[in-house]
Amino acid sequence: MDEPVQPGWFTRLVSRRAVLATGTAGLAVPVATTLGPVVPRHAASAQAGVVKRITLYAEALPDNLYGYGLAPGQATVPGPILEIYEGDTLEITLVNNTDRRMSIHPHGVDYGVESDGSPLNASFNNPGETRTYTWRSREMTATAGRRLMPGNAGYWHYHDHAMGTDHGSLGIARGLYGALIVRRRGDILPDKQFTVVFNEMTINNRIAPHTPMFEANLGQRVEWIAIGHGNQFHTFHLHAHRWADNRTGMLEGPADPSQVVDNKDLNPGSSFGFQVLAGEGVGPGAWMYHCHVQSHSETGMSGIFLVRNGDGTMPPGAQEAVDRFHGHDHGAAAAQAPPVHAPAEGDGQHQHSPSR
Amino acid sequence: MDEPVQPGWFTRLVSRRAVLATGTAGLAVPVATTLGPVVPRHAASAQAGVVKRITLYAEALPDNLYGYGLAPGQATVPGPILEIYEGDTLEITLVNNTDRRMSIHPHGVDYGVESDGSPLNASFNNPGETRTYTWRSREMTATAGRRLMPGNAGYWHYHDHAMGTDHGSLGIARGLYGALIVRRRGDILPDKQFTVVFNEMTINNRIAPHTPMFEANLGQRVEWIAIGHGNQFHTFHLHAHRWADNRTGMLEGPADPSQVVDNKDLNPGSSFGFQVLAGEGVGPGAWMYHCHVQSHSETGMSGIFLVRNGDGTMPPGAQEAVDRFHGHDHGAAAAQAPPVHAPAEGDGQHQHSPSR
Amino acid sequence: MDEPVQPGWFTRLVSRRAVLATGTAGLAVPVATTLGPVVPRHAASAQAGVVKRITLYAEALPDNLYGYGLAPGQATVPGPILEIYEGDTLEITLVNNTDRRMSIHPHGVDYGVESDGSPLNASFNNPGETRTYTWRSREMTATAGRRLMPGNAGYWHYHDHAMGTDHGSLGIARGLYGALIVRRRGDILPDKQFTVVFNEMTINNRIAPHTPMFEANLGQRVEWIAIGHGNQFHTFHLHAHRWADNRTGMLEGPADPSQVVDNKDLNPGSSFGFQVLAGEGVGPGAWMYHCHVQSHSETGMSGIFLVRNGDGTMPPGAQEAVDRFHGHDHGAAAAQAPPVHAPAEGDGQHQHSPSR
Secondary structure (H helix, E strand, O other), rough: OOOOOOOHOOOOOHHOOOEEEEOOOOOOOHHHHHHOOOOOOOHOOOOOEEEEEEEEEEEEOOOOOEEOOOOOOOOEEOEEEEEEEEOOOEEEEEEEEOOOOEEEOOOOOOOOOOHOOOOOHHHOOOOOOEEEEEEEEOOOOOOOOEEEEEOOEEEEEEOOOOOOOOOHHHHHOOOOEEEEEEEEEOOOOEEEEEEEEOOOEEEEEEEOOOEEEEEEEOOEEEEEOOOOOOOOOOOEOOOOOOEOOOOOEEEEEOOOOOOOOOOEEEEOOOOOEEEOOOOOOOOOEEEEEEEHHHHHHOOOOOOOEEEEOOOOOOOOOOHHHHHHHOOOOOHHHHOOOOOOOOOOOOEEEOOOOOOO | OEEEHHHHHHHHHHHHHEEOOOOOOOOOOOHHHOOOOOOOOOHOOOOOEEEEEEEEEEEEOOOOOEEEEEOOOOOOOOOOOEEEEEOOOOEEEEEEEOOEOOOOOEEEEEEEHOOOOHHOOOEEEOOOOOEEEEEOOOOOOOOOHHHEEEOOEEEEEEEEOOOOOOHHHHHHHOOOOEEEEEEEEEEEOOOEEEEEEEEEEEEEEEOOOOOOOOEEEEEOOOEEEEEEEEEOOOOOEEOOOOEEEOOOEEEEOOOOOOEEEEEEEEEOOOEEEEEOOOOOOOOEEEEEEEEEHHHHHHHOOOOEEEOOOOOOOOOOHHHHHHEEEEEEEOOHHHHHHHOOOOOOOOOOEEEOOOOO | EEEEHHHHHHHEEEEEHHHHEEOOOOOOOOHHEEEHOOOOOOHHOOOOOOOEEEEEEEEOOOEEEEEEEEOOOOOOOOOOEEEEEEEEEEEEEEEOOOOOOEOOOOOOOEEEHHHHOOOOOOOEEEEOOEEEEEEEOOOOOEOOHEEEOOOEEEEEEEEOOOOOOOOHEEEEEEOOOEEEEEOOOOOOOOEEEEEEEEOOOOOEEOOOOOOEEEEEOOOEEEEEEEEEOOOOOEEEEOOOOOEOOHHHHHHOOOOOOOOOOOOEEEEOOOOEEEEOOOOOOOOOOEEEEEOOOHHHHHOOOOEEEEEEEOOOOOOOOHHHHHHHHOOOOOOOOOHHOOOOOOOOOOOOOOOEOHHH
């Protein structure tokens, strides 16, 4: 038995732009028997999973962009953050309101060939067509030698795999992508979430000074999901904050050997995520995030992470920095490469539901 | 005392294209005293190692390629998978049957300057010349603070370092490369092994649709060894399967902090490996593997991982997908860049010996 | 109370080109209360930190380079290795003796917006100007679920963020960069340290055969700090040595899952470090280190790690290899791209103080 999408639940989802697939009291339904034909669930990890059904609408947007949205007229670049727990299943009814062939292809989760999203497997939506894609997930399972085959938990992403070419290069170039999070039970939930996609020479298909300004109050737990797309190599750098280069960005214990980084490769098809406490140890202010490839930051791949005071007021100097950024012309390159998308309040960021 | 290569043993090696350096009953010989002048073996890790001797033949192949092979006339691109356990020594007699200077240079193992494979150290084979290279390995050793200096276990590779230039750029470009695995005792052995080399804009010096089609039956334990070469950056992506980004691709325990990935940077000189259970949780079918740099997948850096049913029969839709792939013209790029090597049954993949 | 810089201490620093911020008996001063307004120090990790004050001088150098130095006339490319323990604070008085705007921006440590080093935050030195930058550090702190927010320990780096552009691209291109190490208490200290910066198509702004020749005696514990800068992607490869791909390069215990590597991506803004025992298991000799992108090694991104005998004498064949390297013309490329800096004894390498 699946969970029907309730209008109220849906509206709330749209307003905060995340799909939280579990934890809504009374809606969780065990689906252990539907999770795939090959691998029996490992006893110790047999958690109840739920099936969530959502509808995504693919639409054309201004400036030659396309986007995914949770309701008609609500498409954004990047698309909504989709979020489940290991064990859950996500059924996505994709409505193609564009005039081109397109699909949705996920990283990190389990799906059959019919949900592959690739023309190779005839898994896509023709113009005007509606098609359902099923993504499943499971926890780690024991194998020989006390090792475990990994589960699906991770900071993943989804994207088109059919528009323009059999690899979806046109759909990706024009904005058909978004973040997908599969959490382990017990993972720490954030206060806010930011999706940062280094796509070709843009951030979320925009260039400075029109790149997203991500905002948080001092001390808030902020989750970054970073995704790479396109044809260029990139390195994501965040000023004054750092994270462990592992699954969560935090150390799993004092002996966790992970390197701590503040700059990480972000190449096409890859993704990672981490949580920081905004301004921890450094104070509030306008902090840069940018691609550290010099010619990329110079031509527009930079933005601001605005850490406000704990009460939401602006710290000294921050407005001046923001104004400076917007007056920033990035030299001749900016004149040659106008912004591909007008700035919009809230794109790529949203409040995370604390109700779990 | 070394282990002589037995004709039967050798023939078997050639047929499955792997060199298994240990575990053949009655042939193992301790060589602890020959493992190098600098570091005494750590008591707790003093395993018996063996010395294996193989002969590799470097040969010219059609389409301007060169390859390494375990017998005359058997050279392939990539070369055979070489595989030992930590503690073992591999003595390679390299016969240069090409008309150019060339060598063999390994990653990850121990070797003296005379086995460096570099012209810098006058370590190479002139045309027609035979030369022996010795690669050693050892387990991790204790150092201060309860830390350990790493041993040699890993998914490594070998390649020419002398053809054309002092860095072997010509030899690498034309196919002189292969996988090298050093296992820790207790590592899980696979049923099948695939070598995938992203070399310049090719996979194993081929482009789609002539890239290798790797095949396994549902549930088989398949080991992928991914190697990068050339001048381009790449990202390796496999559909519907994932692995831990650590030494084995599996989690070493429930607290292993490693990120789980299905897309990973694969840049020149780097390598990694992992094991998946074919079709686990997703079912059989024709699954894509490809470089996720969009322009690279578009111009031929993609292939098929064909997961058959458990009994080896074709699952529904798989043949159609394979046919679609072979009819796939990859646009104008394919016309400009014809396949550099005719497809051959079995290249880059083989059965792993379960006899250990 | 801060620690005044003593002339003797300073002179010693200059001679070995490292700033050791802790452990000098009698100078350590607890500064726990000054480490930042946001996060109270975690009880279990409340170590006494010290405040160290140094002065850095930015200067023009021959060949259109700029450098940081610990005394006037002492600037080098790369700049001096700066080194502290978690908990320490480093106050840097930067004297800009160039005729251009410039700054110092660190990775990995904590700093307020006024020490960001970015024009965005009006944090830079005009020509002739002196300005103080404060970098703080702290240990890991507990958070929910037995996880820990990471501390600042790591192999980091610093660089200009203001010369030429708001991202410091000119300053970085011309040599304004260096290594920054934050150690955890208990970390193993090396005998020698080498800084290797892959900056655009150079190593430490030089090309072969003028790249640094790093030297050690057999068995010495050598620390490599590798830093990427510029606009190109790179992979750092070291012959005959390897390291764990984690924070220290060593395994934290027998179950540490880290991959062991001898080739690693080194892209703009990233850094990593590791320690090897020179020639361990392989013997002395002239070992190559180079970018493994073939066209990069071919055009000059390679150098020699000379491992001498334990008594400092030259091993057989090493001088011949060094001579061969210096006669190495790297083909036409070398003629087109003359060395950007004359070779200098000791650049990028120095003895580490054992006195801690």
